[in-house]
Amino acid sequence: MPLGLYTFRIMYLIFDTETTGLPKRWDAPLTDADNWPRCIQIAWQLHDASGTCINHQDYLIKPEGFTIPFESEQVHGISTALAEAEGIPLETVLEKLAVALKQAQYVVGHNINFDRNIMGAEFLRVDGNDPLVSFSLIDTCTEETAALCQLPGGRGGKFKLPTLSELYYHLFGSRFEEAHNATADVEATSRVFLELLRQVQIHPSSLEGEFPEEALRITYPEGVPLLGLNHKNLKALSEQYTSKLQPKGASNDPVSKESLSALSDASFVHLHNHSQFSVLQATSRVTQLVEAAAQYKMPALALTDHANLMGAFHFVKAVKKHNSEAAPDAQIKPIVGCEFYVCENHKDRSRRDDGYQVVFLAKNKKGYQNLIKMTSLAYTDGFYYVPRIDKQIVLQFKDDLIVLTGNMYGEVPSKILNVGDPQAEEALLWWQQQFGNDLYIELMRHGQEDEDRANAVLIQWSQKHSIPLIATNNTYYVEKEEANAHDILLCLKEGEKQATPIGRGRGYRYGFPNQEYYFKPPEAMKALFKDVPEAILNLQELIDKIVPYDLAREVLLPKFDIPKAFQVENQPDGKTGENNYLRHLAYEGAKKRYDPLTPEIQERLDFELAVIANTGYPGYFLIVQDLIAAARSMGVSVGPGRGSAAGSVVAYSLGIVNMDPIQYDLLFERFLNPDRVSMPDIDIDFDDEGRGKVMDYVIEKYGANQVAQIITYGTMAAKSSIRDTARVLDLSLNEADHIAKLLPNMKLSKIFSLEEEELRKSLRSEEYTRVKEFKAIAEESSLQGETIQQAKVLEGSLRNTGIHACGVIITPDDITQFVPVATAKDSELFVTQFDNSVVENAGLLKMDFLGLKTLTLIKDTVKLVKYKHNIDLDPDAFLLDDTKTYELFQRGETVGIFQYESAGMQKYLKDLKPTQFADLIAMNALYRPGPLEYIPSFVARKNGEEEITYDLPEMEEFLKETYGITVYQEQVMRLSQKLANFSKGDADILRKAMGKKIFTLLNKLKPQFINGGKENGHPEEMLEKIWKDWEAFASYAFNKSHSTCYAWIGYQTAYLKAHYPAEYMAAVLSNNMSDIKQVTFFMEECRRMGLKVLGPDVNESFHKFTVNDNQAIRFGMGAIKGVGKGAVETIIENRKEAPYTSLFDLTKRIDLRAANKKAMENLALAGGFDSFDKVHRSQYFNPDGDGILFLEKAIRFGAKYQENENSSQTNLFGATNDSTYQVLKVPFCEPWGNLERLKREKEVVGIYISGHPLDDFKREVDLFTNAGLHVLSDLYPIVGREMHVAGIVNAVEHLETKNGKGWAKFQLEDFNDQFEFRIFGEDYLKFRHFIGINQFVRCKLIIKPGWANKETGKVGEPRIQFLQFEQLQSTLANHAKRLTIKIPAETINSSTIDSLEQVLKPFKGDKTLLLDLIHKEPEIKLTTTSRKLKLDITSDLLDMLEENQWRYRVN
Secondary structure (H helix, E strand, O other), rough: OOOOOOOEEEEEEEEEEOOOOOOOOOOOOOOOOOOOOOOEEEEEEEEEEEOOOEEEEEEEEEOOOOOOOOHHHHHOOOHHHHHHOOOOOOOHHHHHHHHHHHHHOOOEEOOOOHHHHHHHHHHHHHHHHHHHHHHHHEEEEOOOHHHHHHOOOOOHHHHOOOOOOHHHHHHHOOOOOOOOOHHHHHHHHHHHHHHHHOOOOOOOHHHOOOOHHHHHHOOOOOOOOOOOOOOOOOHHHHHHOOOOOOOOOOOOOOOOOHHHHHHHOEEEEEEEEOOOOOOOOOOOHHHHOOOHHOOOOOOEEEEEEEOOOOOOHHHHHHHHHHHHHHHHOOOOOOEEEEEEEEEOOOOOOOOOOOOEEEEEEEOOOHHHHHHHHHHHHHHHHHHHHHHHEHHHHEEEHOOOOEEEEOOOOOHHHHHHOOOOOHHHHHHHOOOOOOHHEEEEEEEEEOOOHHHHHHHHHHHHHHHHHHOOOOOOEEEOOOHHHHHHHHHHHHHHHHHOOOOEEEOOOOOOOOOOOOOEEEEOOHHHHHHHHOOOOOHHHHHHHHHHHHOOOOOOOOOOOOOOOOOHHOOOOOOOOOOOHHHHHHHHHHHHHHHOOOOOOOOOHHHHHHHHHHHHHOOOOOHHHHHHHOOOOOOOHHOOEEEEOHHHHHHHHHHHHHOOOOOOOOOOOOOOOOOOOOOOOOOOOOOOEEOOOHHHHHHHHHHHHHHHHHEEEEEEEEEEOHHHHHHHHHHHHHHOOHHHHHHHHOOOOHHHHHHOOHHHHHHHHHOHHHHHHHHHHHHHHHHOHHHHHHHHHHHHHOOOOOOEEEEEEEEEEEEOOOHHHHEEEEEEEOEEEEEEEEEEEOOOOOOOOEEEEEEEHHHHHHHHHHHHHHHHHHOOOOOHOOOOOOHHHHHHHOOOOOOOOOOOHHHHHHHHHHHHOOOOOHHHHHHHHHOOOOHHHHHHEEEEEEEHOOOOOOOOOOHHHHHHHHHOOEEEEHHHHHHHHHHHOOHHHHHHHHHHHHHHOOOOHHHHHHHHHHHHHHHHOOOHHHHHHHHHHHHHHOOOOOOOHHHHHHHHHHHHHHHHHOOOHHHHHHHHHOOOOOHHHHHHHHHHHHHOOOOOEEEOOOOOOOOOOOOOOOOOOOOOHHHOOOOHHHHHHHHHOOOOOOOOOOHHHHHHOOOOOOHHHHHHHHHHHOOOOOOOOOOOOOHHHHOOOOOHHHHHHHHHHHHHHHHHHHHOOOOOOOOHHHHHHOOOOOOOOOOOOOOHHHHHHHHHHHOOOOOOOHHHHHHHHHOOOOOHHHHHHOOOHHHHOEEEEEEEEEEEEEEEOOOOOOOEEEEEEOOEEEEEEEEEEHHHHHHHOOOOOOOOOEEEEEEOOOOOOOOOOEEOOEEEEEEEEEEHHHHHHHHHOEEEEEEEHHOOOHHHHHHHHHHHHEEEEEEEEEEEEEEEOEEEEEEEOOOOOOOOOHHHHHHHHHOOOOEEEOO
16 A cells, blocks of 8 residues: 555554453453453553554543452552542543544554453443444564563463563663553553564554555654653552551551450450461461460460361360360360362362452351361362362351451452452451351451551441451461471472562562561560450450360261161160171181180180170171172182281181181280270271272272271471472572481481480481581571571471372261361372371271282282192192291292291291291291390290290290290280289280380389289299380280281292292282382392293283293283283283284284284384294384384284275285285394393383393402492492492483583493492593493492581582493403312312313413312311413303302402
């Protein structure tokens, strides 16, 4: 278009607004007047096509029916007072804007859609007509301008959209600081927009076909200038108007002397407190809050965590404990509350709405039940970013609750600050309508302007609507000094550094504005509110409404349906019927278990049933036996028992446990004390694969709303608190790591609280040295010192929540009738908000369903034996006198044997040489910290090397099976009954008192024992000795019931290993498939046992490890990465008729949708196709000239073959399928070398299967290294030692320091581990030629102390100094100086010497040959040196010696 046609035509209306805030929903229609904020200032400019400004206007708008919120005023500086004084009516402004719009063709702005929507909503409010609808909009905030500024931080890795200031700076190189004043913003936007057009940097679609830059370049050849308008300082003007108003946050009324007097006498109570259960939001511990309340003599205390009741039970328990020890006038009334997030619709997940934070307090137990319902719904139905409820839920559960209006995020204060006074007052009246006299307006004074502004309004409304005020402080930490630690905690939650400034938007982080959110003393709170004394005085009225209640209750069992024949009429609780049915089942089971059912057994049954009836828990036994019976019927393996339940004949008769308590002398009273009512506790082991079936059964039987898992609280341990704090404080990773590694396995609180001498005694010498350094760093004013000091405060803080591994809750009704629940990522079930330590006290039936991998292992072995040998094994029927099994134990070959596989246990088993099951039970009990020291004596007595003695002859009856040593708690219980006439109940109390070191109870029981013993004629001095011995050992004595059950599982695994070694080890490998290190470890055990472990094979492998016809273990295909269950299933299914003969045959028969290309590639790399004739692995990956891998061609062939078969058409080549098979041939290529084959194997399996790269150097590694690489993971214990390590170099990175000096990182791998080394300076220059990929090297190192800092004297971490490198190929030649051959004296003759000479003759050299002539009895060794023969000590020579079975030693 010619320039002259539009030179003076007005083209652009550029405008900007300031508003009362932001919309709740950006996608709401403009007709939704409540959603869209109000305009309080508008400015526009009209420009013609040449860029000339024709007109500019700026108006403040008089607020009518709304006020300007404080937060909005903070942004743009326009107060309600200013707008009312200087603004003009909205209708007038809209008329002027409509006139301006008629002169314009395009509407322009920065983020124009927001301003367009604001004004569109205003037009619709006035006359229902929106003139902006017909205009094309041009925005300066687009992807185009984002690409121009290239600012990081956008979504999806893109550049972020620039603010007006950022775009202005990019274009003009100067700052634009007048943002958020509409007049100034419009001036800047106009300049930015016209300059962008002039430079052709934006291409608005509405200007397509036009060339505005031409006119602009004529008008502004050097660039578009500012208009130079004068802008009012709106903030200053606002302050002039608001300064005439009353002081902020203060009351109008003068305070009377009576009120001031009452204030001084009044008690203050903190009603708004958060604990660590407000996860990562508060540092206060529940006990800390109670202690602080007690210190300040507060008559009550509330806990109001964010959205949950996790701390409620702990809180009430802590207050109860305080009250039990405090004087009557120092009692504290616990008030359970919750600060809920109240949103519009708690089920709406289409947009984020965290709602308002409103505090609810329970007046009584019913109110508490309503809190449970609300918090449960917040998690189960309302969780979206945060747990939320809405006002419908509030209406449903509002009874017996008190509401506080909350902090500045509460609905009423928030609307005052962000929306407007009318809306806030409307919200306040809604809450008053619902809660009446139980609504309190909350005032806070943390020295913040927003609080002062809100408080002024709240005080007025309190008087206007007769709603009482109360003063709170919204505490998040107890002491003011903890404010910094709290800020660090908030940074952890947000994933921010503390150095990031607090604020909103990009580049800022969330944080509290000051350090006033602590548990302030009453006097401080009274001083803060002395002008509003009623806010303190009203607290007593609120406290008086609270009726105390206890959260602990008796356990409530779910109803168990019993047959009608056993029911008793007119008995609501049904206990008699349950007892009748339990007796029936117990006796029926006992008849099967015991033949004959003797009077002694009947007496024991009757005794146990009477105790069960007395405790009132027959239903518990019925529920457990039902679950176990169901599990067995589903084919789930159930353990023989666990814990003390194995002492019950009733449990044995019901099939709950499988160990006969009479045979093994297990005590019922260890399980259920007859003298006191206590909840029985039966833990059940299921095979880990079947545990899910049992859970499904429980859910189906009792209902998903009555079953839940138990929450766990993940707390910050000492080292994690150090590392987390260091990350927030931006301490370098190396320094943080150094500090953390100084810590022993001890809490920070203990390290800093113990006396120095006590601390020294608690630690090993090297640990104590490190702790001294740690404490010295803590005293520094450095960043490291600050890290430790803050970590001390944060240690133990709740960091996250999880799910208890085995705990399950079953309730008689909907679970939220009893306990609050939440949801968890890893569970479809509800999760209790109360943790394992309190669920039973809260009245919940807790059962532990443990998934025991060993039971799966046993089950898998039984299946393999059936599959390979057609033998049906019943592990529960294994004989306990099996010779082969005990021989295995005697040899200490217990790798993979449950409870007996550790190296220490193996050593003691070799010494003990167990011959009976009782020995295994005892070893299982003794092998643990404490009683471990008794094992040597136990072994010596068993083997007749130490005399078996008893303090009193009467003790032999119970100590004989353990050779006179007290091993079990049950022995202490039995002996106390026999020696001192203790009742069964008293004996159990004694066991508990000794085990838990309850000294007050022990002091009470000792005279009873001494006197009872004396009455039975035992010497007092001997009784004193026995008591003293028991006190020393009883805390270590183990539960025989548990030890017996687990010894039985251990025996079963040993039996299987002894009789079916291949099948057992295959099952062991299968059950450790997810842990590559464990697979490697057990494969080594297989080699030791002489069992071959073969790689995967598509013709033999199953999903798990199996045994082939040659008794070799075949790798499971499920262990190969990328080979899913579907691929394995189709391979197994389609080989049933005949094995696969080739890759073509395989692809023709299997489902190629289940076994995709990736699965096939990984099978080939792992060796799955190695059994196919005359094809090696590299051929499958040969592109054969056309760039397509042969494997891929074979898959395509198979797919086409199946397609043709299915459609009955000819195949790809128009011939028969058989001829096609002949045409496709495997292309030839060179096979991979051993190293490449192994490396690729490891990529897809995680370990080397068919060998190890170091296999050729195993002898060099064994002879000339003194450590594996794993020892280098912690250098402190090996400082000063010289280490010889060897391995293959897997990765190398050559780097340069800032000053240009070379250094390297390289990864070395040995048979068991890998380690990354760093080598610098001269070492790097000297040894760099050894550091190459796939190099086999031996390194000689020395571990040196860390460098000392010259300024502080602080010593850094130990370091590695390299002394020597050499290739492993040269190691034998370099270090083998002499060869010693060991010859039994009785075998020496001329034939032996000739034979040895023939072996050695080909290896003549210059190394010394020695002969050790060994005579066994008496033991004599004669060493001679060969004068005639010198040797060249090579691998071939040593191979030859081993082949001819000559024993040798290389030095």
